[in-house]
Amino acid sequence: MSIAEIFETLEYGPAPEDAAPAHAWLEAHGRAFGHFIDGRFTPGRDHFDSVDPATGRPLARIAQAGADEVDAAVEAARRAQPGWGALPGHARARHLYALARRLQKHSRLLAVLETLDNGKAIRETRDQDLPAVIRHFYHHAGWAQLAEREFPEQQAVGVVGQIVPWNFPLLMLAWKIAPALAMGNTVVLKPAEFTSITALAFAELCAAVGLPAGVVNIVTGDGEVGARIVAHPGVDKIAFTGSTEVGRQIRRVTAGSGKRLSLELGGKSPFLVFEDADLDSVVEGVVDGIWFNQGQVCCAGSRLLVQEAIAGRLTEKLRARMERLRMGDPLDKAVDLGAIVAPVQLERIDRLVKQGVAEGASLWQPSWACPKEGLFYPPTLFTDVSPAATIAQVEIFGPVLVAMSFRTPAEGIALANNTRYGLAASVWTESVNLGLDCARKIKAGTVWINCTNLFDAASGFGGYRESGFGREGGREGLYEYLRPIRRPAARRPAPTASAAAPPPPAIDRTPKLFIGGRQVRPDQAYSLAVAGASGATIGEVGEGNRKDVRNAVEAAHAASSWAVATAHARAQVLYYLAENLAARAAEFATRLAQQTGEDGTEQVEACLRRLFSYAAWADKYDGAVHGVPLRGTTLAVVEPIGVVGIVCPDAAPLLSFVSTVAPAIAMGNAVVVVPSQRHPLSATDFYQVLETSDVPAGVVNVVTGRRDVLAAVLAAHDDVDALWYFGTAAGARDVEERSAGNLKRTWTHWDERDWFDGDAEGPEFLREATQVKNIWIPSGE
Ligand code: NDP
Numbered sequence: 001m002s003i004a005e006i007f008e009t010l011e012y013g014p015a016p017e018d019a020a021p022a023h024a025w026l027e028a029h030g031r032a033f034g035h036f037i038d039g040r041f042t043p044g045r046d047h048f049d050s051v052d053p054a055t056g057r058p059l060a061r062i063a064q065a066g067a068d069e070v071d072a073a074v075e076a077a078r079r080a081q082p083g084w085g086a087l088p089g090h091a092r093a094r095h096l097y098a099l100a101r102r103l104q105k106h107s108r109l110l111a112v113l114e115t116l117d118n119g120k121a122i123r124e125t126r127d128q129d130l131p132a133v134i135r136h137f138y139h140h141a142g143w144a145q146l147a148e149r150e151f152p153e154q155q156a157v158g159v160v161g162q163i164v165p166w167n168f169p170l171l172m173l174a175w176k177i178a179p180a181l182a183m184g185n186t187v188v189l190k191p192a193e194f195t196s197i198t199a200l201a202f203a204e205l206c207a208a209v210g211l212p213a214g215v216v217n218i219v220t221g222d223g224e225v226g227a228r229i230v231a232h233p234g235v236d237k238i239a240f241t242g243s244t245e246v247g248r249q250i251r252r253v254t255a256g257s258g259k260r261l262s263l264e265l266g267g268k269s270p271f272l273v274f275e276d277a278d279l280d281s282v283v284e285g286v287v288d289g290i291w292f293n294q295g296q297v298c299c300a301g302s303r304l305l306v307q308e309a310i311a312g313r314l315t316e317k318l319r320a321r322m323e324r325l326r327m328g329d330p331l332d333k334a335v336d337l338g339a340i341v342a343p344v345q346l347e348r349i350d351r352l353v354k355q356g357v358a359e360g361a362s363l364w365q366p367s368w369a370c371p372k373e374g375l376f377y378p379p380t381l382f383t384d385v386s387p388a389a390t391i392a393q394v395e396i397f398g399p400v401l402v403a404m405s406f407r408t409p410a411e412g413i414a415l416a417n418n419t420r421y422g423l424a425a426s427v428w429t430e431s432v433n434l435g436l437d438c439a440r441k442i443k444a445g446t447v448w449i450n451c452t453n454l455f456d457a458a459s460g461f462g463g464y465r466e467s468g469f470g471r472e473g474g475r476e477g478l479y480e481y482l483r484p485i486r487r488p489a490a491r492r493p494a495p496t497a498s499a500a501a502p503p504p505p506a507i508d509r510t511p512k513l514f515i516g517g518r519q520v521r522p523d524q525a526y527s528l529a530v531a532g533a534s535g536a537t538i539g540e541v542g543e544g545n546r547k548d549v550r551n552a553v554e555a556a557h558a559a560s561s562w563a564v565a566t567a568h569a570r571a572q573v574l575y576y577l578a579e580n581l582a583a584r585a586a587e588f589a590t591r592l593a594q595q596t597g598e599d600g601t602e603q604v605e606a607c608l609r610r611l612f613s614y615a616a617w618a619d620k621y622d623g624a625v626h627g628v629p630l631r632g633t634t635l636a637v638v639e640p641i642g643v644v645g646i647v648c649p650d651a652a653p654l655l656s657f658v659s660t661v662a663p664a665i666a667m668g669n670a671v672v673v674v675p676s677q678r679h680p681l682s683a684t685d686f687y688q689v690l691e692t693s694d695v696p697a698g699v700v701n702v703v704t705g706r707r708d709v710l711a712a713v714l715a716a717h718d719d720v721d722a723l724w725y726f727g728t729a730a731g732a733r734d735v736e737e738r739s740a741g742n743l744k745r746t747w748t749h750w751d752e753r754d755w756f757d758g759d760a761e762g763p764e765f766l767r768e769a770t771q772v773k774n775i776w777i778p779s780g781e
Helices: 005-010 020-028 068-084 089-105 105-116 120-148 169-182 195-206 223-231 244-254 280-295 306-322 341-356 411-416 432-441 475-481 546-558 567-583 583-594 601-618 653-666 681-691 708-717 727-739 763-768
Strands: 047-051 056-061 153-154 158-161 186-190 216-217 236-239 258-264 270-272 304-306 361-363 380-383 400-406 424-428 446-449 481-486 513-515 518-520 527-531 537-542 634-638 643-647 670-673 700-703 722-726 746-747 770-778
Touching: 020 105, 056 380, 068 158, 068 186, 068 216, 068 223, 068 236, 068 583, 089 120, 089 169, 089 195, 105 120, 105 169, 105 195, 158 169, 158 223, 169 186, 169 195, 169 236, 169 244, 169 475, 195 216, 216 306, 223 236, 223 244, 223 258, 236 244, 236 475, 244 258, 270 280, 270 411, 280 306, 280 400, 280 424, 304 306, 304 411, 306 380, 306 400, 341 361, 341 400, 341 432, 361 537, 400 411, 400 708, 411 432, 424 432, 432 446, 432 770, 475 481, 475 770, 513 681, 537 681, 546 643, 546 700, 546 708, 567 583, 567 601, 567 653, 567 681, 583 601, 583 653, 583 681, 601 653, 643 653, 643 708, 643 763, 653 670, 653 681, 653 722, 653 763, 670 708, 700 770, 708 722, 708 727, 722 727
Parallel strands: 158 186, 158 236, 186 216, 236 258, 270 304, 270 424, 304 400, 380 400, 424 446, 446 770, 643 670, 643 722, 670 700, 722 746
Antiparallel strands: 047 056, 153 481, 361 380, 513 518, 513 700, 527 537, 634 770
16 A cells, blocks of 8 residues: 555554463463452352453453352451551551552553453553543542541441442442542452453452452352342442442342442433534544443443534534444554443344334444454444434443434423433533533533543542432542441430420311422321320321322422522521521420420420521532543532432421421422321421411422321332431331332431431531532633
8 A cells, every 4th residue: 555545544554452461460360260358369169251252262260259258258348347447547548549559550451451351442441441440549549548637527338349340340440449448448349240350450459569358359250249249238338330220129129228329320321412513523522422432331422412403414424433433353452442241232232223223213334344253333323213212212332322303402401301311411512601501401410511421530420310329439429438427415404394284276277288388188188196295186187198299299390490599599598487487486396395295495496596507508518620630620510309208207396307308408409298297296387487488389398197108109209309218117128119110319217316416417418418410611722
């Protein structure tokens, strides 16, 4: 070929990475591995092959852990945790720093092993995965250093079970292990069956840097092993990344166990392109968004939503670009697309693509042929797709892009939100106004403006809706591995018996339910008697049912404008509530005395302080600008969750009601509250305060009745976004099990809490009332 012809075609020659050091490393281990437990490798028993998907050749034999090995790993982690957690943050920082260093020194070996085992291009493992892994350990060495200063009121959760998928094996390991260790936890991690090798290489590094035995334990095997870790009573928290289906199972299995849980699940992320966007940048963005790692990315921009006027032009440009993508040996440094991880995944992609064609969408693939040997699938573009089509709704997890068009920004946003997922979104426009407006309106944990697939250890990543809950990275991610230190409650004088005898009620007052700003009768027209302190009946409340809850949830959704009211306006309403409660303080104190037999004055006073606190926090519990290595800005925005169900305890019936409702509404949520079943009358009195305090209709809805019956309805309701439950252990389990359907965030308690204490107020409540959205905005030329 002449030089002129080379300039014309820009043809690359092969540039293969030398895999010999990686094979030598595998040989040195006899191409067979056991588990890493208590600082040592075990021989392992039953083994299965880990295969190079690009060639079909076995790489190594991986051990399948039995119950005894999982037990041994958890026990080792348990033994190690007190010592590791008690180390000064600086000592843990040195260990994490050593791991970062060691990873850096062996990064090429790890990148090649990852490419061999997973099939992804060396360009990605070498230039994306490994640098991100290393950065994660450095960044979290920093958090370990600052732990005592930054989190004085928090402690490690304990032993953490971590289960990671095969698409970013070492990176997902880093996302999980680095923050857990930094905060003083010990871990038992299970890598995915298809891709365990780099986790085992990492275990070797842990031993080499002298990490104390038992701090990191790695057990390999199939989903059974994951399930054993999840169910193990010695594990305090599960952190899982993988499919929504398995996430749901894990939610059910851990329900009621008291285990903390974070789930990073699937997505069907929108890639929204407006007509003023720079189309050449968009094309490169799409390449990164859907063909990075062959589309096997949880946040892949798999739905291309294009404004109608430019749809044709963009499709043409994309096709031209797809013709020039290079697919082949993943070890070739000039290759864009490598192999699909396993036959089962290839079959799934193929099946879904065929279904797309059968449902009437138009398929386009480039003219070049895929390699014959190995597991390859060509980049694929679907047009003429209906928003309800299977390929527009289901996560394909392959190099398949589904394009649809829209006319107005409102239509584009509606289309973007037309999914049960909410992991990420990418918005392309030259208008700052439009870009930021979309970013706020799209329901997703991360929004990239004029960019895609940017991640960093300093910025949290995680989903809304069925993409899971919890964050990885950033300060917000650390709270997944921390729990508040509960101090013994400050001694308060024992409440005195009410001095004044409860006055006889003059006129029978009938508390109703409070839904959509109106007092309404319960659907089934049954009432529950309320016993007073003496045991005599002091009133009756409506017995709410499924229909009442449904109406309340509907009313709460109709109050969605509360979420976009200014924080100042929300604070004003909370102050006003305090003002109106203060005006009736004596009456509320008497009512408390009637119900509980204790003087209620102090409780009403505490309610006023609490309302003031959340009024103060309304405009102060806010986000951050993350220090990520990006030219531009990454905003961590604190957003309300949506509709929050709150099931109140019996203790301190007015104060616990106010202490839960106030943070939720301060942060912009609308709530459906089930007040104390035993002492509901303070809550039904309180709706009169709500009525006079400018609380918009539907922001607070009160449904009285049987606690666990109503909690079960709220837990199963798909339009309730989060549920706080204060009741029994059995009730908590039931709530967690039922919430697996739509994977709503639950916050359950069955232990006694001192509602007068400072611990019953503050950031713990505010965190539960919010979710963090990260908005990435690169800028400059
Ligand atoms: P899974 O959710 O099955 O696997 C993720 C991890 O969980 C693996 O380590 C797996 O082990 C383990 N696991 C499997 N079953 C259980 C269980 N019952 N309890 C505990 N752990 C378990 O995903 P798949 O690998 O099967 O992929 C299927 C689909 O999931 C993909 O097509 C894609 O749509 C989605 N997915 C999404 C990911 C994301 O990042 N959001 C990542 C991976 C997949 P093992 O590997 O041995 O099965």
